[in-house]
Amino acid sequence: MKPIIDAHIHLDLYSAEERSSLLQGLDKTSTEALICVSNNYESAKKICKLAKQDRRIKPGVGYHPEQQLPTDTEKEALFHYIKKHHKEITTIGEVGLPYYTRKKKPEVSLTPYIELLEDFVKIAADLDKPIVLHAVYEDAPLVCDLLEKHRIQAAHFHWFKGDTKTVERMISNGYYISITPDCLYEQEIREIVRTYPLEQMMVETDGPWPFKGPFQHQLTHPKMIHTSIAEIAKLKGRDLGQVYDKLYENTVKFYRLLL
Template identity: 45%
Template sequence: MEKLIDAHIHLDQYDDIEIAALADENEAIEAMVSVSMNLDSCKRNLVLSERFPIVKPAFGFHPEQLLPTEKDLDELINWMRVNKDKMAAVGEVGLPFFMRAENKVTKKDYGRYIELLEIFVNRAKKWEKPLSLHAVYSDAPIVCDLLEKHSVPKAHFHWFKGDLRTTERMLANGYFVSVTPEVAMEEPENITLVQNYPINQIMVETDGPWPFKGQFIGKRTHPLMMKESLKKIAEIKGMKFEDINTQIRNNTTRFFNI
């Protein structure tokens, strides 16, 4: 069996013992793309990647939090510039859908989140790095607008949920998606996404340590859960598990250049 690659995990949010155990799974796991929340998270992911070659860090600012100050943003961008050759992607970046749904983001601030994302889109284009995006539902078309505006060729919509029109726009532009173990739980939106998306633009992820229900309830999120995701994708696509596993692994290595 081909080794697994987790296209989106918050490895820095696991404790040291868990991280060492995950890194020791190198007979089954080839790589983990560990995305960042902020500058401290970026720095920790960099240290982890230097300690464990299996870790491929992505640097960015997660949108589901308060906007950074101008000083903090400048410090983050400058740090990313210095360390750009060490990162697999710019991420996790995007727009604050869930904060906005909870009325925690004003219309004015939402505009500032869009401006912030455009900064990261520009940097990714300039540095020739892929983007790992947090962009779901009504935010996704806005993100597509930015990607098209700047002619960004490599974009990854992690844990994507959205309408068919946006999905078709994304796949036409060559953007990638990844699905979580939710797909193995018969989660309808994930099933539909896999049905509609071409297999050469799909990856798998855990978004760990985010917990899952169903057969995974009570279990600490682990990249090996992606085996169940792959089995379900193979079923949906009517393909052999081995062929799906190889295709998705190749998709991920090609996308992140790892």
């Protein structure tokens, strides 16, 4: 197996036992690094602490949008933490807009989430950090507006789903996406794989989020990425070895990793 990098995983959401087993098994699966995003302030502190214990963990600090907005105190603490520890932080994220929350609760106002996201976009620009985004379907153009407004180029839309016009806009702007193991069975994702340039693509698990198909009832693990890469190569009609190399190279370059 060629080396891989999981471009998006919530390592702190695994149990301590699961996390220990996962980390111990990375070498056997040729996994060289994990881009570990956070959900909130406490999550960010935990991820950064883990990163000090294992250099393969590359921390992201952000606030996941599919939850209630942070209190003013938590928001202030989170941004202070980013500024204080920016040299240790690989990326700003996970941040974005609450698409799925609003599908369940249409009364939820989008405006304060946009304002919070813009604050994260601004700090990513100020600190020259890549930003990883939760932005799908009709939310994605709104996020593109903010990225363009603040001239952000290092934008990573994880597990992206959206319309053709938005895809074309993202490609033109040089934004990256990452593909999950559902590329084996979700037609929508398979079409995105066919369309999006390999040169702007990474691979992820979004673990511990569970998957179906051949991964039904399995604990999500970076080793699943090998199966994803094989499928990406098939869908694009490209040489498997070249696809491995390009996805790895993309991730190292995008996240400015020193491995």
